[in-house]
Every structure is written in structure tokens, then in C-alpha cells.
Amino acid sequence: MAPLAVDLSDDQRFALMKLRRNVADSKKPEHDDHYLLRWLRARNFDVDAAEKMLRESWQWREQWEVESLQTWEPPEVIQKYYPSGLSGFDKEGSPVVVVPFAGLDMWGMMHSVRKSDFIRNTIKMLETYLRIAGEQVKQHGQQASKVVLVVDMENFNLRQYAWRPAGELVVVILQMYEANYPEILKAAYIINVSKVFFIAFNIVKNFLKEYTLSKIQIYKNNPAKWKPVLLNQIPADQLPAYYGGTMTDPDGDPKCPSKVKPGGKVPKSMYYKKPENTVNSEKFTTVVVKKGDKLKIPFLVAEENTLLKWEFRSENHDIKFGILCTDMDGKETEAVPLQRVTSQQMDEIGMITCQGPATYTVIFDNSYSIMRNKTVHYSVGLFSPEEAKVEDTDLQEG
Known part of the structure; x- marks a missing residue:
């Protein structure tokens, strides 16, 4: 060897x-x-x-039968409306993948394709880019073995990811990536970010390894800052003109949609089921909060007057409960002060009106106990402002 x-x-x-x-x-x-x-x-x-x-x-x-995914055809809605594409190669021969993230309609996708197909498509893309990188290695050496990622966050819609099924799917994909594709990222440039992006990223980064985080560079909506950075690594003729390169489609489109699919809103005609009230359909989740430990459950709130509702009970012993609010500037306030509740005697039920955009973190705190783990059964969910009005009226009438 x-x-x-x-x-x-x-x-x-x-x-x-x-x-x-x-x-x-x-x-x-x-x-x-x-x-x-x-x-x-x-x-x-x-x-x-x-x-x-x-x-x-x-x-x-x-x-997941990964080896056979090369011949698997994703559902039509993914082929048409999943935003991403290989724009070319960097100066060392590594594949450059561009993702216009705002073009990903998570609500439409999750009502048009199965969750497993969404994950399967992600695997197929990763395998495809790694296979291309492997071919590049033969010509350029090991420096071409990893992938360069450009993620355009212009017009990022936080509300989509405040919908819990969408947020949970993102977490599943991140965990899958970290467990099965270590050390394949050469560099990730996240561009055109706004303040609301950091609310989502503060949650996402908890599921990324330090190595992955070290490869990520984040830039605000200032092309004068990020275009030179991209061109320092990527030849101009390998990057769409919209991102500072010289590539255009034959019709002159600077975003090169023939190479980088823009995504877009999924037509309702492609939905396979009606939207569900995900909050009301939630079942209780059972967890064990270990002695001396805390359970933190983050929720992304995209809109003003969103309602956060909770119901929980603990077995045999009390537990501390509270809710922390983190705004776009990173300032933290107690939305519900952390205090011990006797939820072993009676179910604890409550709701608050949230101010968004922000992150609300529900906390079950057992750090004061040095002897006992605590078993907690909980249901926590968000209601949209419209649902909140109905829920609040029902609560007052009750």
C-alpha cells in the first residue's frame, strides 16, 4: 500500500x-x-x-439500501422543487454545491412526499457528490475529496421551521449526516443571512460536531464581503454570476437554474393529504430527567402572538419547570420563571403568548436532586396566532 x-x-x-x-x-x-x-x-x-x-x-x-439508491428515482415533487445543484469545482477540484435555501418549501414537501423519501433523497445527493469527489481525486489528488457548500439564505422564512414536524426532520437529517458522513465537508459558506437566521442556527448548531462548525463561515446580506471569499476558493467560471462568478444559463440567467434548481412553492395539487393540526395530534412524550440534569426543549417562534401550550405530569416526585425566551439579539428573559411544581399530585397545564421571532426553551430541571431521576410525561406545542385565538377563547369559556 x-x-x-x-x-x-x-x-x-x-x-x-x-x-x-x-x-x-x-x-x-x-x-x-x-x-x-x-x-x-x-x-x-x-x-x-x-x-x-x-x-x-x-x-x-x-x-437504507444506500448502494441501490443510485438507480432510485425521487418523487416528482422533489425533482421539481428541491433547491440545489452542482455548479462546478473549486480551485483544487472539489465539487461545489449551491443551495438556494429559501426555495425549499418544507410545508409543501412534507404534505407531498413521505418523510422517508425526503431522507432517502438527501442520502442520494450526498452519495452522488461523494462519488463525484472520488472521481476528482483520481485527477487532482486527496485535496479534491471533500465538498464545498454555498447556502444562500436570502428571504429565509423562519416560520416554516417553527412548524415542529419540519424542525424535527431537519434535526433527523443533521444527526444522520454527522453519524454517517464524517469529515466530508471542505467548507460551507452561508450567505445573505438575516437576524432571524441566527435564531434557527443557535438550535441547529447543537446537532453539529465541532469539526463541522469549524468549516462554516456565515455572512450577512453584503455581497461585497462574501463574493471575494467565494472567488478566492472557486474559479469564476465555476460559479453562477449571481454569486460573483461568470456562469450564466444560455438565456443569460445569472442564477443558472439549469445547474442549480431554485426550488419553489409546491402546488397544492401535488399534496397527498390535507394539512394536519400537528399540535392537537401530539401525544405525551415520556422522558427520564436524570439526577443533577436538565431537559431543554427549544421551539422556534416566527410570529407575534403565537401560543405556547404545555401539559405535563411527573411520577412520584416534583420537578422544576420554566420557559426561557431568547430574542434575535441573543438576550435571554424568563417567560415563565423556573420553579418547583408538584406535578406528581396534579397535571400541570398552562399557556403563554409568545413574542416573535424568538426561541422559547421549555426546561424541566432536575439539577437540584442528587438522589433521584424523575420520570416526566409531557405534551408541549405551538399554535399559530389564528389557532391561538380559538384556544384562548376555549380556555376562557372553560
């Missing part, structure tokens, strides 16, 4: 040799040392942890 063209310490080389030996029973010819190093770096060269992560990922690939 040819020597690795990377700098490794003696301990790291020993870890690589050990992992190579440990997984020899299952690894495929394409699982070379560069591949194994991705998993070792993701686990700080802890061989046992890297092997566990790798084997779990191989099992995950079997469950």
Missing part, C-alpha cells in the same frame, strides 16, 4: 493500523486508509469509538 500523503503522529499511525486490522472482516476495497481516517478523526483517534461508529454506519447503509 502506498504511503499516506498526510502528516500523522506515531500514535495516529498506530491507531490507523489497528482500525484497519479490526475492520478487515467487513471493509470493502474502496475503504482505503483515507476513508478510515475520516472515522478516526471524527472520534479523535479513539480506535474503539471509531470502529463502533463505522460499523453502525455500515449497518445503517444496509437498512
